[in-house]
Amino acid sequence: MPARLIDRYDHVPVTKENLDWAELVTLDLSQYEQPGGKQELVKQLEHAVRHVGFFYVKNFNISQDEIDRQFALGREFYALPLEEKLKYHSVADLDRGEYNGYRPAGHRDLGNGIKDNVQVYNIPKFDGHHQRQQPPILRDHIEEIEAFSRKCHTEVVEKLLRLFAILLELPDEDQLVRDHQYDVKGEDHLRYMHYAARGAEVNKQVAGMYVPGHTDLGTVTLLFRQPVAALQILNSEGDWKWVRPQDGTITINTCDALTALTGGLIKSSIHRVHVPPPDQAHVDRLGVLYFARPNNHIVLHPIQNSPLLNRLGLTKNVFTELGQHLTTEEWVKVRQTQQQRRNREAKISTKGEFSYGSKDLEIIPGLEAKVYN
Incomplete structure (x- = not known):
């Protein structure tokens, strides 16, 4: 039976509010293959990754039509009845740090008794190690989804990894690429993410937050352009x-x-998701993201053969200082287990300061997640 035709995705208009926008560098990846292009991109990248952790890329060889198809697939999935989506949800999986599949809104308490308004559907990378049942609307287009996932990796992630290797003065610019191979077992995934608009009174109770200030746990996150303003960076x-x-x-x-x-x-990078500005506050927000992580067997120690890190004395990190030698797989499991806790004691002050119960933020003994108020 042929796959159901999917209507094109139309993005909503951008906000007309006068917001305090971040000034971020834009890397033009069309320079990547040009003589001296990678070195020039590294110069632009260095300040961004050492001080802010956010930047844009353009000319990345993924068409707007391909991107809009992913938004359309996300839209179609979230339009399914809740009972259909819940077939791909497991509380037990979330409790043990398994995050692929569906997470409904309201799984966690945001604070002050208000539950979160975020639905998530994660599709693991197609490395042969993450066989999962997919809903028909996605299964019927799974080859297209896989092609998009792989392009995120080869056209964007791998190019950035080579730029990071040059920045770190590594002897081989493919060193980090080898630690992030698409067809080797890893926790990379594509995500469709849906934030439901809320009323003004509820927004006031949670100090205007959809998601409080946090960092992501992997290597880099790709957020494809969507026009509902909500993302903020510190x-x-x-x-x-x-x-x-x-x-x-x-x-x-x-x-x-x-x-x-x-x-x-x-x-x-420290970021949060704020209630959209007044002219968009009534609009649901749909996101398409790709999360890249080192392969599962990679031990998260500072890179030993980086002349730059050695010159700067950057030979320790938060894990090694605790005597921990976590692989990516171990890190993802403990961090995701912490992230999925219900946080039933969460409180939010009128100034937007989040506080939690004594064990809510513990990842491993001696290391707690940070929430940035």
Whole structure:
């Protein structure tokens, strides 16, 4: 039986509000293959990853039509009846750190008795180690989804990994690529993410937050442009700034595993999801993201053969200082287990400060997740 035809995806208009936008560098990946192009891109990248952890890329060889097809597939999935989506949800899986599949809104308490408004559907990378049943609307288009997932990796992630290798002065610019091979077992995944609009009174009770300030746990996160303004970053001056949805770009943020591998040189970006501005506050927000992580067997120690890290004395990280030698697989499991806790004691002050129960933020003994108020 042929796959059902899917209507095109139409993005909503951008906000007309005068927001305090972050000033972020844009890397033009069309320079990548040009003589001296990678070195020039590294110069642009260095300040961003050492001080902010956010930047844009453009000219990345994935068409807007391909991107909009993924938004359309996400839209179709979230339009399914809840009982159909719940067939792909397991509380027991989430409790033990298995995050692929569906997570309904309301799984966690955001604070003050208000539950979260976020639905998530994660599709693991197609490395042969993550066989999962998919809903028919996605299963019927699974080859297209796989092609998109692989392009995220080869056209964006691998190019960035080579730029990071040059920044770190590694003897082989493919060293980090070998630690992030698509067809080797790993926790990379594609995500469709849906934030439901809420009323003003509920938004007030949670200090205008959809998701409080946090860092991601992997190497880099790719956020494909969507026009509902909500993402904010904490800049190096300690101010929250809105991230502008720029045409023809992907927003990239660097994450915890990359920080660990670089001894803290590359900043794990701090970001949060705020209630959209008034002219978009009534609009649901759909996101398409790709999360890249080191392969599961990689031990998250600072890279030993980086002349730059050795010159700067960046030979330790938060794991090694605790005597821990976590592989990516172990790190993802303990961090995801912490992230999926219900946080029933969470409180939010009128100033937007989040507080939690005594064990809510513990990842491993001696290491707690940080929530940035």
